[in-house]
Amino acid sequence: xxxxxxxLLLSVCPLAAFAQSSQWVFTDSRKASLQKQxxxxxxxxxxxxxxxxxxxxxxxxxxxxxxxxxxxxKPGVQGLHCGDSWVxxxxxxxxxxxxxxxxxxxxxxxxxxxxxxxxEYNDAGVxxxxxxxxxxxxxxxxxxxxxxxPVEQHTSVIKTFKAKSDLARKDFIVVRARVAADxxxxxxxxxxxxxxxxxxxxxxxxxxDLTILGDVAPKDTxxxxxxxxxxxxxxxxxxxxxxxxxxxxxxxxxETSVKGGQTxxxxxxxxxxxxxxxxxxxxxxxxxxxxxxxxxxxxxKKGKAQILADAIELxxxxxxxxxxAVQVVExxxxxxxxxxxxxxFKSLKEFDKLLLKGSKAIAKSTGGVVSPIxxxxxxxxxxxxxxxxxxxxxxxxxxxxAYLKACxxxxxxxxxxxxGYVDDCHLSSEKTxxxxxxxxxIVK
Numbered sequence: 106x107x108x109x110x111x112x113l114l115l116s117v118c119p120l121a122a123f124a125q126s127s128q129w130v131f132t133d134s135r136k137a138s139l140q141k142q143x144x145x146x147x148x149x150x151x152x153x154x155x156x157x158x159x160x161x162x163x164x165x166x167x168x169x170x171x172x173x174x175x176x177x178x179k180p181g182v183q184g185l186h187c188g189d190s191w192v193x194x195x196x197x198x199x200x201x202x203x204x205x206x207x208x209x210x211x212x213x214x215x216x217x218x219x220x221x222x223x224x225e226y227n228d229a230g231v232x233x234x235x236x237x238x239x240x241x242x243x244x245x246x247x248x249x250x251x252x253x254x255p256v257e258q259h260t261s262v263i264k265t266f267k268a269k270s271d272l273a274r275k276d277f278i279v280v281r282a283r284v285a286a287d288x289x290x291x292x293x294x295x296x297x298x299x300x301x302x303x304x305x306x307x308x309x310x311x312x313x314d315l316t317i318l319g320d321v322a323p324k325d326t327x328x329x330x331x332x333x334x335x336x337x338x339x340x341x342x343x344x345x346x347x348x349x350x351x352x353x354x355x356x357x358x359x360e361t362s363v364k365g366g367q368t369x370x371x372x373x374x375x376x377x378x379x380x381x382x383x384x385x386x387x388x389x390x391x392x393x394x395x396x397x398x399x400x401x402x403x404x405x406k407k408g409k410a411q412i413l414a415d416a417i418e419l420x421x422x423x424x425x426x427x428x429x430a431v432q433v434v435e436x437x438x439x440x441x442x443x444x445x446x447x448x449x450f451k452s453l454k455e456f457d458k459l460l461l462k463g464s465k466a467i468a469k470s471t472g473g474v475v476s477p478i479x480x481x482x483x484x485x486x487x488x489x490x491x492x493x494x495x496x497x498x499x500x501x502x503x504x505x506x507a508y509l510k511a512c513x514x515x516x517x518x519x520x521x522x523x524x525g526y527v528d529d530c531h532l533s534s535e536k537t538x539x540x541x542x543x544x545x546x547i548v549k
Contacts, residue, residue, distance in 0.1 A: 126314070126315070126316040126317070126531065127195050127314070127315050127316075128311060128313075128314045128531050129193075129305075129311070129312040129313040129314070161191075161192045161194070162182050162185075162189070162190070162191060162192075163189070163190050163192050163281075164188075164189050165186070165187065165188020165189045165190070165283075165284075181213075181302040181303055181304035181305065182302060182303055183297065183298070183299055183301050183302040183303075184297045184301065185218075185219050185284050185295070185301070185303060186219070186284060186287055186295050187219075187284050187285065187286055187287045187295075188283065188284060189283070189284050190281040190282060190283040190284070191210070191281060191282045192279065192280075192281045193208070193279070193280045193281065193313060193315055194277050194278070194279050195277065195278045195279075195280075195315045195317075197277060197278045197317055200268060200271065200278060200317065201268070201271050201320070202268055202269060202270045202271055203267065203268065203320045204267070204268045204317060204318075204319065204320050205265055205266065205267050205268075205317075205318040205319060205320065205322070206226065206265070206266045206267075206268065206278055206280070206315070206316070206317055206318065207264075207265050207266075207314070207315070207316045207318050207347070207348065207351070208224065208226070208235075208262070208264050208265075208266065208280045208313075208314075208315050209261070209262065209263050209264075209311075209313060209314040209315075209341065209344045209347075210224075210261070210262040210282060210312070210313045211259055211260070211261050211262070211305070211311065211312060211313070211338065211341065212250070212259070212260050212262075212282075212303050212304065212305060213258065213259055213260075213303070213304040213305070214250035214251065214252065214258060214260065214290055214303055214304075215252070215290075215300050215301065215302055215303070215304070216252040216289070216290055216291060216300060217252070217289045217290065217291065217293075217295075217296060217298055217300045217301040218250050218252070218289060218290050218301055218302065218303045219250065219284045219285075219286070219287075219288070219289060219290075219295055219301075219303065220249050220250055220252075220286070220288050220289060220290050220292070221241075221244050221246040221249050221284070221285040221286045221288065222246060222247060222248055222249070222250070222262075222282045222283060222284060222285055223235075223238070223245065223246055223247050223282070223283045223285045224247040224248070224262060224264050224280065224281070224282050224283075225280070225281055225283060226266045226268075226278065226279065226280045226281075227278075227279040227280075227281075228268055228269050228270055229269070229270040229271065232281070232283075233266070233269070234247065235247050235264040235265075235266060236264075236265075237264075237358075244285055244286045244288070245285065246285045246286075247262065247264070247282075248260060248262050249380075250290050250303070251290055251375075251376050251377045251380075252289070252290025252291050258364050258375075258377060259338050259363050259364065259365075260377070261338065261341075261343060261344070261361040261363065262282065263343065263344060263347055263359045263360075263361070265318070265351075265356070266280070278315065278317070280315060289301065311340060311341040311344070314341070314344055316348065318351055322356075323350075323351060323354050323355050323356035324354045324355070325354075325355055325356065326355075326356045326357075326358055327350075327355055327356070327357055327358070327388045327389065327518065328357075328358045328359075328386055328387045328388045328389075329346075329357050329358065329359045329360070329387065329388065329389045329390075329391070329518075330359075330360045330361070330362075330381055330382070330384075330387045330389070330390045330391070330423075330427075330430075331343045331346075331359065331360070331361045331362070331363070331390075331391045331393070332361075332362050332363075332372055332378060332381070332382075332390065332391065332392050332393065332419070333361075333362075333363050333367070333391065333392070333393030333394075333435070334363055334364055334365050334366055334367045334393065334395060334396075335363070335365045335366065335501055336393055336396055336435075336437050336501065336502065336510075337361070337363050337391075337393050338361075338363040339496065339501045339502055339507065340496075340502055340503065340504045340506070340507035341507060342502065342507035342508075342510045342511050342514075343359065343361050343363075343511075344530075345507055345508055345510075345511035345528075345530045346359075346511040346514055346515055347359050348528040348530060349511055349512065349515050349527055349528055349530070350515055350518075350519070351528070352525075352526055352527050352528045353515070353519065353523065353524065353525075353527065355518075355519060360381045360384060360387075361381070362375065362377045362378040362380075362381040362382075364377075366395060367395060368394055368395040368398050368412075368415065369392065369394055369398075369412070369415040369416045369418075369419045370411065370412075370415035372419060373415060373418060373419060373422075379422075382422050382423055382426055382427075383426055384426070385426030385427050386426070386427060387423075387426075387427040387430040388429070388430060388431065389430060389431050389432075389433060389518055390423050390427060390430045390431070390432050390433065391433045391435060391476070391514060392416070392419065392420070392432060392433065392434050392435065392473070393435040393437065394412075394416070394434075394435070394437075394467075396437055396440070396448065396500070397448055397449060398412055398463075399412075399434075399436065399437075399459075399460050399463035399464045399467060400448070400450065400456060400459035400460045400462075400463050401459075401463070402463040402466065402467065403459040403460075403462040403463030403466065404459055404463075406466070412463075412467075413466070413467060413470055416434075416467045416470070416471055417470060417471055420432055420471035420472070420473065431473070431474060431518075432468075432471055432472065432473035432474070433473060433474055433475070433476050433514070433517060434464045434467050434468040434471070434473050434474070434475050434476070435464070435475075435476045435478055435510075435514075436460050436461045436463075436464035436465075436475050436476060436477055436478060436479045436480070437460060437478055437479055438457070438460075438478060438479040438482035438483075438494070438502075438506070439453040439454075439456035439457045439460065439479060439482070439483075440453075440456075440495060440499060440500040440501075441453070441495075441499045441500075442498070442499055442500050443498055443499055443500070445499075448500075453483075453486075454483075457479050457480070457482075457483050460479050461475070461477065461479060461480065474517070476513055476514055476517050477513065477547050477548065478509070478510050478513045478514070480547050481509055481510075481512075481513050481540075481543050481544055481547045482494055482506065482509065484543050484546065484547065485509060485539075485540065485543050488543075489536075489539060492505050492536050492539065492540070493505065494506035494509060504530070504531070504532055505532060505536060505537075505540065508530055508532060508537055508540055509540045509543065509544065511530075512540055512541050512543075512544035513544045513547060513548055515544075516544050516545065516548035517548055520548075522545050523541050523545065527541060
């Protein structure tokens, strides 16, 4: 039997009042990073920003079938079966009972990938499942994958653990995502077909994050759903929102449904969106449309009436399960794009104006509010061009753009100003302090 162990070295960065954090990411340079992805044995798995933690694929038992590494533009693993795990190990001295640990993971399934996973952490030698276990067809699971949108359909796992005792492995935190059943995304028995692979994020997207949050419990809990596309999942703006809120004393119980390029109309047909909405009881639901759609609606309300109709239908579905939720329509940012076409509009200024106008019109019709993320981007672009808010494609958010979005959304929920320590999410503390200030000026 071939046992594949994948190892990734990361650094551990101190976070002010918090202990340590490690982030599994792909570098911006495909040319460099693709040569380093998914080497088996003791080699580097992929290029990252940090060094010293370990990521492994571990078969469920010595008698398990082979787990094969997929090497290529979208690193993945095929042949996963019940009991096989993605295992994340973080060096962490003096982790005692009562310590909170945040684990975030983003995976991309294919049609034949395993459907059900359980997220667990090792507490005094016992694997303890994350809170919020669900059950379907007699199978307990933390999250499930969907085969209706292979490759582009991202599943974000955002879980907080509280250690009940001193952690079993001295100086390490160990978290795993374990396959919970031999059933694929279509409901059939799992196979070893290459199409059964599960992938981590390519390019600039964050694959996983593991952070020790300390032993101070937040003062309240807010249930949040994020529905969107790559303008949410690139550089994990949703994860940043949760971590920023934690440092300000608020726990976000968060669900997401994100797929690249999706409009509200396309979300109406996604199983993952329907499942997230059906959970219900949300306090806030963030609705992020395809990057040009709200501007198109503002430009031609009569000709683009379907955009509003789709928004109203999506909003009504949310209201059916979360009648008291504040629905937030995100007014996202203008962008130049690789070809310099300003997203198809005359200028960035016009693009921003139409995005905000269209978002306000949609929010008015759905009874929601607007998150002025694009306005914050415009201020930062003008004042601090040294803080690049965009990825190399001049469209998607950079890590700093994701951070600014998270700050605006945080203040939209909780108001006021940021106080005391705020998580920098692995970024420059000087730059993130400036971005928080911009968010405070924009959200009043």
